[in-house]
Amino acid sequence: MSTWKPGCDHDQLIKRALVLAAIRDFFAEKSVLEVETPLLGITTGTDPQLDFFVTQLDRDAKNKALYLQTSPEFAMKRLLAAGSGSIFQICKAFRNGEIGRLHNPEFTILEWYRVGFDLEQLMQEVAELMFRLSDIFDIALSIEKYSYSEIFNHYTDLDALNFDLDSYRSFAIRRNHTDAERLCGEQHSVWLDFIFSHEVQPFLGKTGMVMIHSYPACQAALAKINDFNPLIAERVELFMNGVELGNGYFELTDPAEQERRFKQELRLREQQNLPKVVIDEKFLASLQAGLPSCAGIAIGLDRLLMVLNADTCLDEVLSFSHTRL
């Protein structure tokens, strides 16, 4: 057994190096500054869906927990609040328990923030970068844009913004999802997650890349709510070949609203008996000092390499995925 060998071939190593170089060129041309932030933090995200790795320093009398970061977002926003201007980072992120064809517990993120951009401008720039990277793979990329409610309705005939339990439930039964009701209960957001991941996402980006924007407000995460329509959040997701590649926001800058969302997530963590985490007070303090109006996005680089290369499994683009350690 040659289990010491890498999962990706030599061509894939070269493609990755070319992609990294092209990203750095792209942002250098636009004067977006490359930064690094800590992978090891004393706090972590509160999102109940993200499991983290915890460790600690040797001989630490206080036994203080240290977390491998699930995303560089908070640290990068502290830089933005400190006046960094537009920034990007290519780094590792760690998520516990996520192993599968499309998941590796450590993965490479490309994350960037554009001061003064709105979501539309950010989507433009994402498209521009994607065209540039697709050249490396010799593919003529097409990119389409749809709103969440438009695409949701197209595949399901349901209204994503206005929750109607009966119609969601009968849709699930028609499509033979016997577990839907048990799993989703009366929670609009979980219903959306269920239906979107089973009945919409698999069909997205079969012929190119797809950007889905204007998410339902209950799926806002760290996005601003639309100024004119309170049912919509200024969030965008990127898909290709049914695979989610990235998630971006017109960033929430209101510290009170941010704190409220944090506390709501902590309550959910408690309800679900998940490990306790503390709120990143320094991040909140930076919002209070003032995060400039900006838009930002995180893209999973390993997955991007995978879909651009028409592979179907992360192991084919990683040197050593978790199963090869």
Place this chain on the structure above:
Amino acid sequence: MAVYSTNEFKGGLKVMLDNDPCAIIENEFVKPGKGQAFNRVKIRNLKTGRVIERTFKSGETLESADVADVEMQYLYNDGEYRHFMVPDTFEQYQMDDKAVGDSAKWLKDQDICTVTLWNDAPLAVIPPNFVILTITETDPGVRGDTSGGGGKPAKLETGAVVRVPLFVQTGEAVKVDTRTGEYISRAKE
């Protein structure tokens, strides 16, 4: 009884679902970057053989099923039950037609099969991948035809019907792939 969490689900794992023993065929972790994670699981009900798709929230658990695959020799059919024996221990098991199901048409005395036991009771039997069976009935072929084109139905000693080339005759033994039900070759017995 052991309990498995969704992140331990993998192909081949035997679990209890709706009070039936099942085997996991495939487990796909479906997780939006933000939001609820699911495990979409393809599962075979070992009693009925039916394959179903179910979805679990990540972190949900299923009890393990005490299921084992044991090699046994098929002994005989007494009209009501079919009897099998573990060659090493001479331990015998019997199965009714319902449990034997479709496999019945490939079972020949003395052949070694795989019997699935659940709580030490036989649940299903998988015939050998290849069996050699004698043709009991088939139309006489066209003289001189040695090609594989066309073919004709042939009834085998166990009752199975397979398509065989025209040149194969009643009384001859043939090798058949039980997974596809296809004729492979003539066989000398």
